[in-house]
Amino acid sequence: MFVNIKDLSFKYPNATTHCLESFNLTIQKGDITTILGESGSGKSSLLRLVAGLEMPEKGSISVDDQLMAGPSTFVQPEKRGIGMVFQDYALFPHLKVEDNITFGLHKWTRKEKKQRLNEVIELVNLKGYEKRYPYELSGGQQQRVALARALAPKPKLLLFDEPFSNLDADLQLKIREELRRILKATGVTSIFVTHDQDDAQALADQIVVLRDGKIIDLGTPRDIFGTDCDFSDRIAVKPRVLSKV
Amino acid sequence: MWLLKGVNVLNWFRNIKSNWNTWTILSILFIVIILLPSLSIILQFAAETNENWLHIKEYMLNTYIVNSVILVLFVGLFTAIIGSSLAWIISAYDFPLRGFFQWGLILPLAIPPYIGAYTYHGILNYTGVIQTTLRNQWDITVNQQYFNIMNMPGAIFIFVIFLFPYVFTITKAFLARQSTALIENARILGTSSWRIYYRTVLPIARASIVAGVSLVILEVLNDYGVVKYYGIQTFTTAIFQTWFGLGDLDSAIKLSGTLMLLILGLLVLERVLRGRKRFSFTTTKVRLLQPVKLQGKRKWLAFGYCMFVFGIAFIIPFIQLIYWAMLTYDQSFSVEFLQVIGNTIGVAFVAAAIITIMAVVISNVSRLNRGLFSKVFPKVTILGYSIPGAVIAVGVVSLFIGLDKQIYEWGFTSSYILSTSIVMLIFAYIVRYLAVAYNSVESGFERIGTQFTDASRILGNNVTKSFFKVDIKLIRGAIFGGFILAFIDILKELPLTLILRPFNFETLATNAFNYATNEMIHEAALPSILIICISAISIYAFHHVLERE
Numbered sequence: 001m002f003v004n005i006k007d008l009s010f011k012y013p014n015a016t017t018h019c020l021e022s023f024n025l026t027i028q029k030g031d032i033t034t035i036l037g038e039s040g041s042g043k044s045s046l047l048r049l050v051a052g053l054e055m056p057e058k059g060s061i062s063v064d065d066q067l068m069a070g071p072s073t074f075v076q077p078e079k080r081g082i083g084m085v086f087q088d089y090a091l092f093p094h095l096k097v098e099d100n101i102t103f104g105l106h107k108w109t110r111k112e113k114k115q116r117l118n119e120v121i122e123l124v125n126l127k128g129y130e131k132r133y134p135y136e137l138s139g140g141q142q143q144r145v146a147l148a149r150a151l152a153p154k155p156k157l158l159l160f161d162e163p164f165s166n167l168d169a170d171l172q173l174k175i176r177e178e179l180r181r182i183l184k185a186t187g188v189t190s191i192f193v194t195h196d197q198d199d200a201q202a203l204a205d206q207i208v209v210l211r212d213g214k215i216i217d218l219g220t221p222r223d224i225f226g227t228d229c230d231f232s233d234r235i236a237v238k239p240r241v242l243s244k245v
Numbered sequence: 246m247w248l249l250k251g252v253n254v255l256n257w258f259r260n261i262k263s264n265w266n267t268w269t270i271l272s273i274l275f276i277v278i279i280l281l282p283s284l285s286i287i288l289q290f291a292a293e294t295n296e297n298w299l300h301i302k303e304y305m306l307n308t309y310i311v312n313s314v315i316l317v318l319f320v321g322l323f324t325a326i327i328g329s330s331l332a333w334i335i336s337a338y339d340f341p342l343r344g345f346f347q348w349g350l351i352l353p354l355a356i357p358p359y360i361g362a363y364t365y366h367g368i369l370n371y372t373g374v375i376q377t378t379l380r381n382q383w384d385i386t387v388n389q390q391y392f393n394i395m396n397m398p399g400a401i402f403i404f405v406i407f408l409f410p411y412v413f414t415i416t417k418a419f420l421a422r423q424s425t426a427l428i429e430n431a432r433i434l435g436t437s438s439w440r441i442y443y444r445t446v447l448p449i450a451r452a453s454i455v456a457g458v459s460l461v462i463l464e465v466l467n468d469y470g471v472v473k474y475y476g477i478q479t480f481t482t483a484i485f486q487t488w489f490g491l492g493d494l495d496s497a498i499k500l501s502g503t504l505m506l507l508i509l510g511l512l513v514l515e516r517v518l519r520g521r522k523r524f525s526f527t528t529t530k531v532r533l534l535q536p537v538k539l540q541g542k543r544k545w546l547a548f549g550y551c552m553f554v555f556g557i558a559f560i561i562p563f564i565q566l567i568y569w570a571m572l573t574y575d576q577s578f579s580v581e582f583l584q585v586i587g588n589t590i591g592v593a594f595v596a597a598a599i600i601t602i603m604a605v606v607i608s609n610v611s612r613l614n615r616g617l618f619s620k621v622f623p624k625v626t627i628l629g630y631s632i633p634g635a636v637i638a639v640g641v642v643s644l645f646i647g648l649d650k651q652i653y654e655w656g657f658t659s660s661y662i663l664s665t666s667i668v669m670l671i672f673a674y675i676v677r678y679l680a681v682a683y684n685s686v687e688s689g690f691e692r693i694g695t696q697f698t699d700a701s702r703i704l705g706n707n708v709t710k711s712f713f714k715v716d717i718k719l720i721r722g723a724i725f726g727g728f729i730l731a732f733i734d735i736l737k738e739l740p741l742t743l744i745l746r747p748f749n750f751e752t753l754a755t756n757a758f759n760y761a762t763n764e765m766i767h768e769a770a771l772p773s774i775l776i777i778c779i780s781a782i783s784i785y786a787f788h789h790v791l792e793r794e
C-alpha cells in the first residue's frame with residue numbers, strides 16, 4: 001500500500017479527549033481519498049499528522065514504504081516530500097505568484113524552475129498572473145496558486161484541507177471538476193478533507209467517513225451513497241444534514 | 246505492561262530528539278541567563294544575617310515599607326483616575342485638537358520622572374521662575390512651605406503626571422475596540438456622560454486600567470532618581486545606601502529579596518483584581534467606537550481638561566528645560582558631552598539589538614512548541630521587567646563577582662575583569678528590558694499565526710530557513726518596534742546605569758542626574774532635552790507605525 005496509517009492516536013496537549021483514536025487507513029497509489037466529517041471530527045488534525053506538523057501519540061504512518069512517524073521515528077515535515085493545500089491557502093503575502101509557486105523548488109537550476117513554473121501555471125490555468133501578489137487575486141485564483149505551489153515540487157502525496165470552503169457554490173462546482181482532471185493528469189496520490197458530501201462524491205476513489213476521530217464508514221462513493229444516489233442511511237447522520245454543518 | 250512503558254520511553258526520546266534543535270537550546274540558554282541574577286538573590290536571601298541587617302530591620306524597614314506603600318497607593322489611585330478619564334473623553338467625544346491629544350497625551354512618557362522631578366523643583370524653588378516673577382513684578386514673597394515640592398506629596402505629583410500615560414494608552418486601546426456595543430447602548434438609553442463613565446466604562450475597562458496601573462506601580466518601585474532627589478526613604482534608596490554608604494552587599498541583597506516578595510504580592514493582587522477578563526478580542530469583527538461631537542461649554546471643558554494635563558505634564562517642563570539649556574549651552578556642550586552621547590547611543594543600541602535577537606528566538610520557540618515552553622518562557626521574560634533596577638543590579642553584581650572570583654582562582658586573569666567592564670551593564674539591561682521587546686515580537690507572531698511557517702516547512706524549509714525566508718519578512722514591523730521600545734527604555738534608564746557603569750562611563754541619564762544632584766539644574770537641562778527629544782520622536786514614530794498596522 002502506498003499510504004499506510006496504523007493504529008494512530010493523537011491528542012492535543014491541553015485537551016482532555018483524544019482527537020484521533022486507533023485510526024487505520026490504507027491508500028493506493030494514484031487514488032484520491034476523501035475524508036468526510038463534521039466540524040471538529042479531527043479531519044485537519046489527521047492531515048497535520050500525515051504532513052508531520054503534529055506528532056502522534058501512538059501508531060505509525062508510512063508513505064511509499066518509508067516510515068514517517070512511529071514509536072522511535074519522526075521525520076520532520078520538510079523532509080517528507082508531501083504537499084499540502086491549506087484551508088485558507090497560506091500564500092506568502094510578501095511574494096509574487098511566481099515566487100510562491102517556486103518556493104518549494106530547492107536545488108533546482110533557474111532554467112528548471114522556470115520550466116516547472118510554466119508547466120504548473122499551465123496546468124492550473126493561471127497564465128498572465130505570475131507577477132501579481134496574492135492579495136491582487138480573487139479567491140478562486142488564490143486557490144489555484146495554492147494548488148500550483150503544492151504541485152510544483154512533485155510531491156509523493158498531496159493533502160487538501162477543505163480548499164473549497166472559502167469559495168462560492170458556482171465556483172466550487174467548476175473547480176471540483178478541474179481539480180479531479182488535474183490530479184488524475186499528474187497521477188499524484190491525494191487525501192482530500194471536506195465536510196461537503198458533494199465534494200466527496202465527485203472527487204473520490206475512496207471515501208472515509210469520520211466522526212469524533214473514528215472511522216464510521218469507508219468505501220467507494222457508490223458504497224457510501226448507494227448505487228442510485230438515494231443517500232441510503234449507511235451513515236448515521238443523513239448525508240444532506242452532514243453536508244451543511 | 247513493560248512493553249507499554251517501553252513505547253512511552255521511545256516516544257519520549259523521539260519527542261526530545263525532534264524538538265531539540267539550535268533554537269530550543271539557545272532559548273533555554275537565554276532563559277537561564279535571565280534567571281541567574283534573581284536566583285543569585287534568592288539563594289543569598291536565606292544566608293545568615295549580619296548586624297547591619299538587624300539594625301535595618303529593627304529601625305528602618307518599616308519606614309521603607311510605609312513610604313513605598315504610600316507612594317504606590319496614591320500614585321496608583323491618581324493615575325487610574327486621570328488615565329482612564331482622559332482615555333474615555335478621547336475615545337467617546339470629539340472636540341478641538343482631539344487628534345493631537347490622541348498621541349500628545351502619551352508624550353509625558355518621554356520625560357523620565359527624575360528629570361521631571363528636578364525640573365519642577367527648579368521651577369518652584371526660591372530662585373525659580375515663579376517666585377522670581379512674583380518678587381520682581383509684584384514684590385510678593387511667598388511662604389516657602391507652600392512652594393516646597395521636595396516631599397511625599399510632591400513625589401506623588403511627579404509620578405502621577407509623568408506615568409499616567411501607561412493607564413491612558415492601554416485603556417484607550419481597550420475602549421476604542423472592545424466596548425462599542427455597551428457604550429452605544431448606554432447612550433441610546435440616554436444615560437448621562439458622567440454616569441456612563443462610572444457605571445459602564447470603569448467596570449468594563451477594569452482589566453485594562455489595572456494592567457496600566459500595575460505598570461505604573463512597577464515604575465514607581467523601580468525609581469531611584471525621584472525619591473533620592475526629594476529625599477524620600479524607599480527600598481531603592483535604601484539599597485543604594487547600604488551598598489555604597491555601608492559597603493554592605495549582603496544587606497542590600499536582603500533588602501532586594503524583601504522588595505521582590507512585596508512585588509510578588511502585588512502581582513498576585515493584580516491577577517485577582519483583573520479577574521478572568523483578558524484583553525483578547527472576543528468578537529472578530531472589531532467595530533470602532535464613534536466619537537460624539539461635543540458642543541458649546543462641554544466642548545471647551547473637554548479641551549481644557551486635556552490641555553491642562555498636557556500643559557503640566559509636558560509643555561511646562563519641556564519649555565523650562567529648553568530655556569535652561571539655552572542658558573548653559575556653551576558650557577555644557579563639549580567634546581566630553583559628545584562622548585556621553587556616543588556612549589549612550591552605543592550602549593543602548595548594542596543592548597537593544599541583543600535583546601531583540603533574544604526576544605525573537607525565545608518567542609519563536611515558544612510559539613512553535615506546545616506545552617512547557619510556550620507557557621513558561623513568556624512568564625520568565627516578564628520577570629525581569631517586574632524587578633526594580635536596583636535589585637537587578639544587586640543580583641547582577643553578586644553574580645559577576647562570583648564569576649570573577651572563579652575565573653581568578655582558575656588563574657586566567659590577574660584581576661576582576663567582568664565586574665569592572667561594560668559587559669555587566671549590558672547584561673543587566675538585557676535582564677530588565679527583554680520583556681519590552683518580547684511583548685512586541687510576540688504580538689507580531691500572534692498576528693501571523695503559524696500557518697505560513699507550516700506551509701514553508703511542508704515546502705521543504707526547516708525552521709531556520711522558514712524563519713529567514715518567511716516569518717521575519719512578515720513581522721519586520723513588530724521586531725523593529727520591539728527594538729525601538731527597548732532602545733528608549735535603556736536610553737532613559739538610571740538606577741542600573743548608576744550602579745553598574747564602569748569607572749568614568751557616563752550616559753545622558755547619569756550625566757543629567759549628577760548635575761541635578763550637585764545643584765546644577767541648569768546644566769542638567771541639555772542632556773535631559775536630548776533624552777526627551779529622542780524618546781518623543783520614537784514615541785511619535787511608534788504611534789504612527791502602530792496606527793498603520
Ligand SMILES: Nc1ncnc2c1ncn2[C@@H]1O[C@H](COP(=O)(O)OP(=O)(O)OP(=O)(O)O)[C@@H](O)[C@H]1O
Pocket residue numbers: 012013014015019037038039040041042043044045046195
Ligand atoms: N490547537 C488545538 N489545541 C487543542 N485542541 C484542538 C486544537 N486544534 C483542534 N483541536 C480540537 O481537536 C478536535 C479536532 O479538530 P480538527 O481541527 O481536526 O477538526 P476538523 O474536522 O478539521 O474541523 P473543521 O471542519 O471545523 O475544520 C476538535 O475537537 C478541536 O476542538
Ligand SMILES: [Mg+2]
Pocket residue numbers: 043044045087161
Ligand atoms: Mg479543519
